[in-house]
Amino acid sequence: MWEKLVKRAFRRSIWVYHCNSGACNGCDIEILNVLTPYYDVERFGIRLVSSPRHADAMLLSGAVTRPTLPLVKKAYQAIPAPKLVFAIGSCAIGGGCWYDTYNVTGGGDKAIPVNYFIPGCPPRPEAIIYGIALALGLVDKKVAPVELKQMEFPVDMYRQTKLWEQRNVIYKLLGEEDDRYNLY
Amino acid sequence: MAKKEELRELLKAELKDDFIGEELAGERRLFVDVHNRALVKTAEILMKQGARYQVGVGYESRKGGRGLALVHTFAFDNDALIVIVRTFAPEDNPEFDSLTPIIPGAGWSERECIDLLGFRFKNHPGPKRLVLSDDWPEGIYPLRHDVPHDLMPPATRDVVFRLEQPPPGTSIVPFGPFHSSLHEPAHFSVYVDGENIKGCEYRGFMTHRGIEKLAQTELTYNDVPFVAERICGICGSVHSVNYAQAVEAAAGIKISRRAEFIRVVMLELERLHSHLLWLGVAGHLIGFDTVFMQAWRIRERIMWLAERLTGNRKTYGMVIVGGVRRDINKEKAEDIKQVLKEVEREMLSLEKAIINDKTIHKRTRGVGYLSKEDALKWNLIGPVARARGIAIDARKDHPYAAYDELEFEVPVVDYGDVWGTLVVRVKEVYEAINIIRQCLNKMPADGPLAIDLDAPIPSGRQALSVVEAPRGEAVHYVLTGEENKPERWRVRAPTYANLQAVPEMLMNNKLADFPIIVGSIDPCISCTDRVVVIEIGLQKIKVMRKEELETISRKMRFEG
CATH class of the missing domain: 1.10.645.10 (Cytochrome-c3 Hydrogenase, chain B)
Structure with missing residues (x-):
């Protein structure tokens, strides 16, 4: 459904707005780099615009720091719907290596809803183009989604219950001791 | 090399009892420990000798006794020499003399120390907060050892700051924090008279990551x-x-x-x-x-x-x-x-x-x-x-x-x-x-x-x-x-x-x-x-707070 919607809403060229929420410049120069002759995203109709009000999509780079948190939210609100958000680089995805310091609130998804994540430190220009092209349906997804397996060691393997069969139950088992014992 | 000896003798002679100790680390560095009260005098002597101010570093000494320390470094570019002046203050009274009145560039480092370590500076022209965000509560200094790195105190709201008035006859054009000519978050408030720029205010520190x-x-x-x-x-x-x-x-x-x-x-x-x-x-x-x-x-x-x-x-x-x-x-x-x-x-x-x-x-x-x-x-x-x-x-x-x-x-x-x-x-x-x-x-x-x-x-x-x-x-x-x-x-x-x-x-x-x-x-x-930091004390560039920015934008909306 989402894919269809995106294909309909952004059928022609999308204009992107680059928002630096506290990045180290690495991702920013790679974003600028995709405009230059070797990569040239304008051939896909992708254009960098300087105002969020002109944009269809937002490229977020950098961990969201404490002072920029409200500003990022405001910039997101200024983009007319329907809108897409790409988190570019490790910092924008999960906060990077300073995800928990005193002045960093975390990744981009702590501030605004993020639709696509483009990993890398910094991501290569090819990766950025691929990510956007994937979102627009210009290319097919190349990898099958991998289900993450939770680590099992803190829970007693021999006392698996029905609850244990469900996915992600580990958090419940770890967090709420009572639940576990209620089952017996 | 000769310069190093010369400076050493000069400082010893001028400071007398306030000269606590020295450390000769290699040919190109000279560490000098001076008494707290002689800091400004030392800086004056060094600047007279043609030094270029580099940076001020504050730190909390983990091994008890010496408390909090402040380091200022001075470069002698022609002699390939860097003089590092260290001074100490007790933990319960971390007060130092400010170098900003004689060296404008020192204001940045000193303001960082105020924010991150809780130092106090005598005669500092504008000891406002700088590094930390506006809603950071008072009294928590992130670089002190007893503060964990992932402390995220709740925001305080009652922070009020005085708004600096732009020069008469000018209006303000805001640039940033997100602006197409700035690739990173920073705010410039530019005073213009017609097309001519008459001054500028700056608010940075949005990329501080600790x-x-x-x-x-x-x-x-x-x-x-x-x-x-x-x-x-x-x-x-x-x-x-x-x-x-x-x-x-x-x-x-x-x-x-x-x-x-x-x-x-x-x-x-x-x-x-x-x-x-x-x-x-x-x-x-x-x-x-x-x-x-x-x-x-x-x-x-x-x-x-x-x-x-x-x-x-x-x-x-x-x-x-x-x-x-x-x-x-x-x-x-x-x-x-x-x-x-x-x-x-x-x-x-x-x-x-x-x-x-x-x-x-x-x-x-x-x-x-x-x-x-x-x-x-x-x-x-x-x-x-x-x-x-x-x-x-x-x-x-x-x-x-x-x-x-x-x-x-x-x-x-x-x-x-x-x-x-x-x-x-x-x-x-x-x-x-x-x-x-x-x-x-x-x-x-x-x-x-x-x-x-x-x-x-x-x-x-x-x-x-x-x-x-x-x-x-x-x-x-x-x-x-x-x-x-x-x-x-x-x-x-x-x-x-x-x-x-x-x-x-x-x-x-x-x-x-x-x-x-x-x-x-x-x-x-x-x-x-x-x-770190941005200079306030020089009249031309000042740090702005969120409230100030809001006031300005509100004012501009009414006027415009």
């Missing part, structure tokens, strides 16, 4: 170089090399000559791509996108080369304490030479197009002018200073790594405007190519890449390292600590020294030239913010 705190709590010595690279995505190697040099100096480690040459190659490759990047951005800022496209096309070859050499286009991860991680073998050297040949050829044709281009001349000549005297007063560094006739370059003045063996010129011009910075940077591109070629020829054929550290790095030692970044001199100060981690690591990026002079450069220029003037210092907000 890296220094991270280094002294979570990371070990050899983790830090990789985090240091991520201080800035453009001049990452500068920071990692600088940090590694500081730790090596503190621990007395001598790395192999070959590793030093490889470090120089990486530093100069970085300078190459950084200057081409600046050239492109400058072209973009004056609306000449062809230059942007061409400069970045040339630059792309260097990015590919970096990927082949190190495995990543940026944040190379080459440097560790004790050496480097990857070799440059014969094939790679050939590869570098080949790429340099192409870059040089393409650069020559681009230069030919730029040098005689009327549009560029009209947009850059006489724009952002600053005289040599003013540039000296503001302690400018890097290409910004070299465009104003000041021959200052840490590679020559304070040689590090393998630069003492290399022959190169420091391009200096005296245009004093944006055009001058462009000329300097274009010339430096050729110098960088020249330096890399020399490195590849002079590099010793063998030698370990990284030496094994057989003994743990002793704690309590201090060292300071200087590296010439593409934007100017970057300073790292390291105090070694227990448990295999630095106790204090302080970074001073080049942008913050240059950013002070921006209001002066902006004066009486046209508003349309604002982006290129700010761009001409090649601002790297992420470096500066991790570090």
